[in-house]
Amino acid sequence: MIGNKYLEELFNYPDEDTSINQLLEFLKYKDPNFICSLKNDYVNLDLCNHDEIRYLTIASGLIDYYFQIHKLEMPKWVRDKRLQFHRPYYHIKRINDFEKFKLQVESPSPFRRRNTYFDLDAIVRV
Numbered sequence: 001m002i003g004n005k006y007l008e009e010l011f012n013y014p015d016e017d018t019s020i021n022q023l024l025e026f027l028k029y030k031d032p033n034f035i036c037s038l039k040n041d042y043v044n045l046d047l048c049n050h051d052e053i054r055y056l057t058i059a060s061g062l063i064d065y066y067f068q069i070h071k072l073e074m075p076k077w078v079r080d081k082r083l084q085f086h087r088p089y090y091h092i093k094r095i096n097d098f099e100k101f102k103l104q105v106e107s108p109s110p111f112r113r114r115n116t117y118f119d120l121d122a123i124v125r126v
Contacts, residue, residue, distance in 0.1 A: 002052050004041040006034050011055045020091065023059055024123055027066035035072065038063065043077045057083045057114055058091065062123065064110035085115040092119050 002008045006026070013019035026034040048056065060083045067074050090100060103117040111117055 001044075001047045002056065003044050003047065004037055006037050006041075007043065007056065007059060010059070011052060016055075019055075020058070020062070023062060027062060030070055030072075038075045038078075039073070043075075045077065045080055045082050053082065057085060058089065058116055061111045061114045061116040062118070064113075065108055065123075068108075068110065079113075083114060087115065089116045091116065092122070 002011060010019045010023055013022070025031075043056065045053065045056070060078045060080075063078050064074065066072075067078070088100065088104065090103065092099075092103075095103075100117070103119075104112070107117055107120075
């Protein structure tokens with residue numbers, strides 16, 4: 001049980017790519033209700049199952065990244081040490097080994113810290 005209604009709904013989307021896109025929309029446009037919920041609707045990682053932790057690890061990298069860009073106060077749960085992968089996670093469908101290495105070197109710290117990697121051009125919202 002994630003505990004945050006927005007993140008719970010995003011987690012329950014049938015398609016993860018659609019869920020991530022919706023999360024990016026909330027973050028890019030600083031949706032006030034969503035931003036407020038991240039701070040006030042505490043995410044209790046102790047109550048989350050493996051799949052929820054996996055999703056929150058991906059989401060927390062994006063949240064951390066956008067909160068830094070927008071200079072927003074970071075919710076404490078976002079930087080919990082449990083929200084990281086042991087092996088690199090690439091949210092890119094087709095990627096070769098060189099591109100993987102490049103992402104690991106060039107990605108901002110919110111992604112490297114969690115071992116999650118995104119094409120930064122792909123997560124920019126128009």
